[in-house]
Amino acid sequence: MLKRRDLLKGVSLAAGGALCAGPTWNTARGQTETQSLPRLATPIRALVRTDKGLRQPLQISLTNSADSGVAIIKLDGAEIDRRTVHKGVNNYEVYAPPSDTVRNSMVSVAIDGSQRRFEPVEIKPVRQMLVYVLPHSHHDLGYTDLQAKVEEKQMHNIKLGIDLARKTVDYPEGARFVWNLEVLWAADLYLQRRSPEEKAEFIEAVRKGWIALNGSYADELTGLCRPEELLQLFRYSARLGKQCGVHVNAAMMSDVPGFTWGAVTAFSQAGIRYFSAAPNFFDRIGNFMATWQDKPFWWVGPSGKDKVLFWVPWLGYAMSHIMKLGPDFVANYQDRVDDVQYPYDINYIRWSGHGDNAEPDPEISEFVRSWNKKASPFDEKTKGASRHSA
Secondary structure, three states: OHHHHHHHHHHHHHHOOOOOOOHHHHHHHHOOOOOOOOOOEEEOOOOEEEOOEEEEEEEEEEEEEEEEEEEEEEEOOEEEEEEEEEEEEEEEEEEEOOOOOOEEEEEEEEEOOEEEEEEEEEEOOOOOOEEEEEEOOOOOOOOOOOHHHHHHHHHHHHHHHHHHHHHOOOOOOOOOOOEEOOOOHHHHHHHHHOOHHHHHHHHHHHHHOOEEOOOOOOOOOHHHOOHHHHHHHOHHHHHHHHHHOOOOOEEEEEOOOOOOOHHHHHHHHOOOOEEEEEOOOOOOOOOHHHHHEOOOEEEEOOOOOOEEEEEEOOOOOOHHHHOOOOHHHHHHHHHHHHHOOOOOOEEEEEEOOOOOOOOOOOHHHHHHHHHHHHHOOOOOOOOOOEOOEO
């Protein structure tokens, strides 16, 4: 099993999202593989603020063999950009009117009046969504490393999460880092073992919203729990929330392929209304992901009165194991919600670093800040991460 996970990590570093085998991904990744030259124009599924209003960018990659010249880019025969280009490879963006349907167009470039290239492009409409990115670390106790080492890793992750939140405190709302504690056993150990100063810093970080508490003590096989054990699973969150002065109303569990019906009763009695379930994406999950992925619903308990919002994010908790943040990620994400006809204008993804028990990923806030500054026409909002929010 460890060999399988090591292989996946290695491939993901080299190929980004290429491990996802759907037709959308094969098309997106295959566009450049059979061409000796880079594409002249690559549409970016974003809306950018310009002095002409919102525009849709095209990434231009233009090779000029002369010393310099004036390049004119046309889209379907209409000029959309004119500029001086230098000798060699020129990479830049040009902007076209937004498309509200899938449009097959032709891009052309002329340098100093000499026609150089024509290339077809498919321009897709931009899906305007608010996407929350939840940074966390999957707590995998004793499976990928010795338990004592995992305990130290996860306590260290809390410190790193606080440091990243402090570093990004002046970022725009939506890009400020929030460290989501998937489960609370590491927080319990942290408050038992760390210095009084570190304990006070942790509590203050929770009060500031830098650390988000989630309700479960561990990633539990709830089907093996007796009723009293289910209730105990969420007891510590109430105590810790009271100590920190916050109400814990959400829970996360990862790498678990199913949950007992009685968990809804335990959630409700603990004051938890929102449940992020994210199983292992790759195997040993039956049809769980195919059935419930990105299909949020109110799960009603045995009493008919208790309920919890049950929501499985795309790719479970493994998205960051096989993808990298960037414009390609945004485009492929939109392609995916189009493919499954996702009906809502709000969504969330998990970002659990690069493997189990991973450290907080500092790239999240940097990407979200950069993307939202350039490509988001929305008002800034957040819960720790993206239009993107971090």
